[in-house]
Amino acid sequence: VTGLPAFVTFLTDFGWAGGYVAACEATMLRIADDLRILHISHEVLSGDVMSASLILARVAPLGPEAVHLAVVDPGVGTSRRPLAVATARGDVLVGPDNGLLLAAADALGGLASAWTLKVPAVRSKAGLPVGEVSNTFHGRDVFSPAAALLAKGTDMQALGSPLDPETLTRLEAPMPSADATKTGATVVIEVDRFGNVGLGLPFDWLPADAAPSHAYAVEIAGEGAPEWTARVVRTYGDLAPGELGLMRDSWGQAALTLNGASAAEFLGLKMGATVTLAPAKEGADEREAN
Amino acid sequence: VTGLPAFVTFLTDFGWAGGYVAACEATMLRIADDLRILHISHEVLSGDVMSASLILARVAPLGPEAVHLAVVDPGVGTSRRPLAVATARGDVLVGPDNGLLLAAADALGGLASAWTLKVPAVRSKAGLPVGEVSNTFHGRDVFSPAAALLAKGTDMQALGSPLDPETLTRLEAPMPSADATKTGATVVIEVDRFGNVGLGLPFDWLPADAAPSHAYAVEIAGEGAPEWTARVVRTYGDLAPGELGLMRDSWGQAALTLNGASAAEFLGLKMGATVTLAPAKEGADEREAN
């Protein structure tokens, strides 16, 4: 792992307000002052490893080869392992062993090797006091120094011990399983700022017999939840104001959308909610949201 | 348009949370890894083209020559044109044809030429699959590649077709019209984080006969809205706590302010609300907010 470009992408749930993001960035720049840091997001919901995993897997492949530092780490200070994961594309992922990094590793060509960071080695190579490691802020004390060292070309062998990838903690996949194709049941994997509802179902996997109405019945899990009809459209502007639409989102997933309003709010949908899509019956009303 | 410095400013309504800003930044850095990206704001209200236009026109002239990438684009995926606009100062503006770019073009010395981006040419020059353009995220798929290519010196002719500037979509001006000088009626063009209310009226255009009280009556449109008196002051610190003031804001506009509290909240004013200012009658009470 030498000759890496000195890019570090950085993703956390720290929020910008309190200076915690900057504490990590400052630590990295003190170790390698020519690093270029690309902030992916620091506004992931506290402890939402699954959303962070999805965002990282989406963004990392778009950019240049980099060290990807990701810290959403509810288990900080416990025995969960600090990781560095090399990928086939040549990137390195740094973060906790809680499943956060693995979807991105897949998206970067697959995992090439995995390492447990040796904290004293990282601290020592970074010129930091070996014993001064907090129990609650490994972003600053362990992961940022490791990311900076790897980005400046320090050999992985000097910082970690190889581990068996089979032992890595994995998330339940936030992305679709094949079951979705059979039953049409899927989960909400994203609610974006505009209120669009991303589903764990690639648009191309939708049951194809929605013609001639080109609409799907949308059933939301939960007692008494109403059923809606969503028309298949290409983009927001194809919808009448207040009309519910179903489209291929910018990541290829099926997504529910309202023109000019929040579909998530209208439908009462949050991350992880279950939604079932089925071709709408002919003649079904296309109810409008407003 | 050659020899541009490799600065890209970046303004959207995407919010930082979901990784959409970073998806664009990563895309640009993959095309030109020495770009320097200056984030103007990504917290513009969803679809608020007018506010974004004002912010861009204010910030762009303060910095070095740059490519200014701005994406507030409710019409993404429809027939609205993707634009690049060259300015007299030497900057290039990139974004949708919905009026977003034109106030900044004026502030950068005026429009020199305007171009419709040819999406296949942009994709191809950027080394991206020509056909893989989403319907909903042209920020990543069209505008970021175009901005990166222009910032690294790609010739505009290779990326777009010249268009007649007369055909560009224009916003109703968010900045003052001359009418304001006659009637004193103006609109709220900004509510800042401190609750200061920026008005679409240059401070120097205020009717000048406010002496000797140096105060203005503030009438807010809407049935039953009370009338307030605002004293002309230089800065926040010249006001008593809870006193309403009128001052020249940092952009030269007239602005309403409360010392230590939100004038917008106190007066119930939002973007676009109508406010009428007139010299206060002598002896008028200067009501205090608290």
Place this chain on the structure above:
Amino acid sequence: VTGLPAFVTFLTDFGWAGGYVAACEATMLRIADDLRILHISHEVLSGDVMSASLILARVAPLGPEAVHLAVVDPGVGTSRRPLAVATARGDVLVGPDNGLLLAAADALGGLASAWTLKVPAVRSKAGLPVGEVSNTFHGRDVFSPAAALLAKGTDMQALGSPLDPETLTRLEAPMPSADATKTGATVVIEVDRFGNVGLGLPFDWLPADAAPSHAYAVEIAGEGAPEWTARVVRTYGDLAPGELGLMRDSWGQAALTLNGASAAEFLGLKMGATVTLAPAKEGADEREAN
């Protein structure tokens, strides 16, 4: 003050939304286009000089030598002085004379010299119109130009006049006073995004006789406020869900925490609230939060 590395850290209460942060950054980059800008935070609560002072003192020493630009400035436009403060480590702090800079100066090895910025000199050296200084946005008009000039190596003598450090405005210390060791009374100096409550009391100063229960009684000032018991733990993961803990936070301070929920919300604690800690009596119930 020559040969400074061209890093500028930047801390304000402007928020990102309105373009005010970018207006400053653009101004700096126009003066020195090779500056590297590290954003510490722009989401400090409006006018919260004390929190900003603490954040700056925590982050600045972690990074490389830099010019640290900090603008939380409720007194902008009044007679409060614009400052530049050189530190023993070789950093320079730039901002208003309201106490904001001094904790960071201490953390950077102590104050070496202090200067009042001469606004016309700053403007002139920066190539900006000398007279065009707003009354409300010295971040853009005075402090950013000064920071950029200092970062590119302009001599301090050319930009300011030396002043007597004894005349600098000081904050009441946000950090602990020795009184805390005697009475156990302390104040809330931080509420982080996870709801952890940082106290103005170094963890090592806690009265040491909490054994054998290893728990502290937590008394919150205010009529009728209940008393809680907090168990001393190393990290979040050592707590049962809903259990209240007391731990050494990542800055060495005593902090109250709940596993998986906001301790601040649960305890009703805000910045500046008074909390008294005393060793829990043996046999005291360890009440749980949920």
